[in-house]
Amino acid sequence: MKTYKYITILLAICTSMVFVQCSDDDDNIIDVATCDDGIMNGEEEGVDCGGPDCDPCTEALDFSGTYSQEDQMGRPGINTVFGSDGMKDAFNTTIPSEMGAQFQADFEAKLLALNPNYTTNALGLDATTFTTVLANDVLWVAQTGPTAYGSLTGRTLSDDVIDTSLTLIFGGPDGTDNNNDPEDEPLLTSDGVPANDANFSSSFPYVTSPF
Numbered sequence: 001m002k003t004y005k006y007i008t009i010l011l012a013i014c015t016s017m018v019f020v021q022c023s024d025d026d027d028n029i030i031d032v033a034t035c036d037d038g039i040m041n042g043e044e045e046g047v048d049c050g051g052p053d054c055d056p057c058t059e060a061l062d063f064s065g066t067y068s069q070e071d072q073m074g075r076p077g078i079n080t081v082f083g084s085d086g087m088k089d090a091f092n093t094t095i096p097s098e099m100g101a102q103f104q105a106d107f108e109a110k111l112l113a114l115n116p117n118y119t120t121n122a123l124g125l126d127a128t129t130f131t132t133v134l135a136n137d138v139l140w141v142a143q144t145g146p147t148a149y150g151s152l153t154g155r156t157l158s159d160d161v162i163d164t165s166l167t168l169i170f171g172g173p174d175g176t177d178n179n180n181d182p183e184d185e186p187l188l189t190s191d192g193v194p195a196n197d198a199n200f201s202s203s204f205p206y207v208t209s210p211f
Helices: 078-082 088-093 096-114 127-135 161-170
Strands: 004-009 011-020 029-036 039-041
Touching (some): 078 096, 078 127, 078 161, 088 096
Antiparallel strands (some): 011 029, 029 039
């Protein structure tokens, strides 16, 4: 969305944000141009912006060119835990529709290496089903019911995604121990960080202020 500012200092000056096409090396250029007597000055000098009354500039965004995906972050930490050293870059640059076929088998092998006694997790997912979900690194959206990272139906700001992930990997069918056996020692199900150091904001974007 373009942002327009109108400032009157003797003469009417309007400004708008001009987004210039990104080059292949991802050098994003954002130029704040001015509109004087209907002509946009700056990066796009000479573009007619509406005549001498200096109407708001309406230069269209140019999406032509070659673009490439460089990162994939549907679920935090998935590539860190399950991606091997030679796989991480490929995982980040693969589109979601192709991720399952390319990475599921490796994810399953890594899951069983981390937890050889894995049977199902608290969601009832066996190793193949669970790693199929994880390999397709997108956040699902719950069409009915609450959104929660623990049910893999999205994510709220307060969800402890690391504890949830550890519990699904190591917590066993009831989410508390490895083989649902009270005599077994619980495996790693928490990183020991219970909550944020500061409260979330009550207004968009709701995240805490930096401190």
